[in-house]
Amino acid sequence: MEFLGTTQTASYCGPKKARGIGMLPPVVPARVTQECYQPYYPPGCPYPNSWRPSLSYKVSNTQTCLNKEATCRSALRPPSILPGDRSALFCRYSPHDWDQSNQLQIRAAEASRLWASRLMGDSMRLMQDKDQLTRQMQEGTCRNLGQRLSDIGFWKSELSYELERLLNENHSLDAVKRQLECAAEELNCPLQAALECLYQREKRIGIDLVHDNVEKNLIGEVDLLKCCQERMRKLAQRIDIQMRDNRDAQHALERDLEDKNSAEFIEEKCLNLRNTSNCISFFHGVEKIDGTISVPETWAKFSNDNIRHSQNMRANSIQLREEAQNLLDVLLDQMWKQFTNTNLAFSARIAEVTDVKNKLQVELAKTLQEIFQTENTIMLLERSILAKESPLKVAQTRLECRTRRPCVELCRDMPQFKLVNEVFTIDDTLQTLKLRLRETQDTLQLLFMTKCQLEHELAVKANTLHIDKEKCMGMRKTFPSTRCLRICP
Known part of the structure; x- marks a missing residue:
């Protein structure tokens, strides 16, 4: 594992060597340089005091090293050491420093794991x-x-x-x-x-x-x-x-x-x-809209x-x-x-009433023919209106689909203008046809009313002829309107 702030060639990164009886202590150079080392700590963990290599080892063992060096010279002539090499041998840490660094790393790792465990537990409870x-x-x-x-x-x-x-x-x-x-x-x-x-x-x-x-x-x-x-x-x-x-x-x-x-x-x-429905989506800001009344x-x-x-x-x-x-x-x-x-007697002018009745019958026949033609016209108008609904649905569906274009793709291009124009045109056409259909239906109702009125007038004239011929000339023996008034719809 590679630690932050250290290198793989540092002396305290290797395995700790066992020290037994008869082993010589490590050679400590007379001059030790200080090296800045900052281990990693998790958030919230206080930094300990700044650690530096100990210099006491150099002072206590200086005389011993000099004596051993003289003995080695007497036994075997050592090679000559250049000043640059001597400086390199002095850049070392003591075992105490190495142990202290390892302990600090272990404590920092334990603190990180403890903090991560607490954070994970709090996160699970929060969720x-x-x-x-x-x-x-x-x-x-x-x-x-x-x-x-x-x-x-x-x-x-x-x-x-x-x-x-x-x-x-x-x-x-x-x-x-x-x-x-x-x-x-x-x-x-x-x-x-x-x-x-x-x-x-x-x-x-x-x-x-x-x-x-x-x-x-x-x-x-x-x-x-x-x-x-x-x-x-x-x-x-x-x-x-x-x-x-x-x-x-x-x-x-x-x-x-x-x-x-x-x-x-x-x-x-x-x-x-x-939560698994397909039609759900985000509508940001909808909770801020209050359209209730x-x-x-x-x-x-x-x-x-x-x-x-x-x-x-x-x-x-x-x-x-x-x-x-x-x-x-x-x-x-x-x-x-x-x-x-x-109980009076009635006299009717049969010729006049008969003439009016004939005219009413002619008008009724013409009215029936006009009603037939008007009904055909209404049927054609309804078919025309029904035929315009599908193109209107297509145009409006296209417009609605184009409103879902993302971002800058919502362009007011020529198809947009054409579709809007098409919708307005078809809608205007439908309104015109519907207006004409209502006018035609009103006309048909007017014709039906005219037909009913003509039929009513014909019934009145027929009743009048009946009264004139039979009732009036017979000096009215019954009141003919009683039954009509009671069963009139």
Whole structure:
């Protein structure tokens, strides 16, 4: 082993020679030079006093060496020693110095090993403590994520249940609204019949032009029908406003439920992450970013407020539906009583009504043809929009892949400009096509509404012809709008 601060030719680096009886002591030169020697010590180990070779050996043995030298000269003439050689023989250490140096090296090595052993033990304990702390923190985070998932699941079930009830209530309220609107429209036929009856009675000649009870009842029937229509329309407007409020509550619930689904997906993904997962990575500085906008109390209060608002809207809707049903019952009873009290005869201008009916049938046929062409146009637009989605996905995927280029490779080069331009162009194209699709769909809905209105008008005209031919000429024996009002969708 080679020691720092020493050379392999130093006298104390070789094996220690045994000293026995009869062996001559080593020849020590009369002049000993001092050599600086600094052994290696580990960090934290104090340096001992500076060690120097002992000079006492030279003083105590000088006379003995001179006597032995004289004896050797007498026995055998020694060779002549040059001054340079004599100086070289004097550069030696004593055995005591050699032993002391070895002891120092051994103590330094033991101190180094002791320090390294203590450091290794402390390091192992530190690693075990930190590993245990990391596992405990990770287990605690998993428990918190699991609790968070259970909380999200609870509010999801509450929101889903309330949303389902609100949708059912909206459907019922919409049915009542349509029933009121249809009932108000259906009243046009008996009102027109009453007005037509009054007009026909004005053609009476002579003494027959009498302001009798029949004419009074006809006038009362007209006023009652108009009042019923006005009340139904006002109630339908109130229902329409309530349906808007219900849709606002529905959208709030749907947005909250959608956010809960997204949060649940993210929390499940975070909960399923392990130390061996492939998708984990470093995100330096992410712990310093605080993008939260709520606390658990406000988070739960937000969903609770949405549910309470939806419950209030449902209560208002139920009240309006009950009011609408009561109104329909009362109005139907009043109109039936008025009709039974009037029992007037109607006369219809069959030719005029027939002509209007024929025109409506022609318009309905043209409207049906236009609806067919519009549906084909919508189908072509949807296919065109669907065909643009794949190129948009390709362009956006390329852009996303290019964002993972390392360091300076994130170059805003020509492909980057082309890809960005391609995404904007395709997106603009999709927006244009979607706008045109919405316009076409609105047009189709308008055509359907026109079709429904034409069909409704045709039904009214057919009913009018039926009343004019059979009921009016037969002096009205039944009230035809009663059944229509009760089963109107």
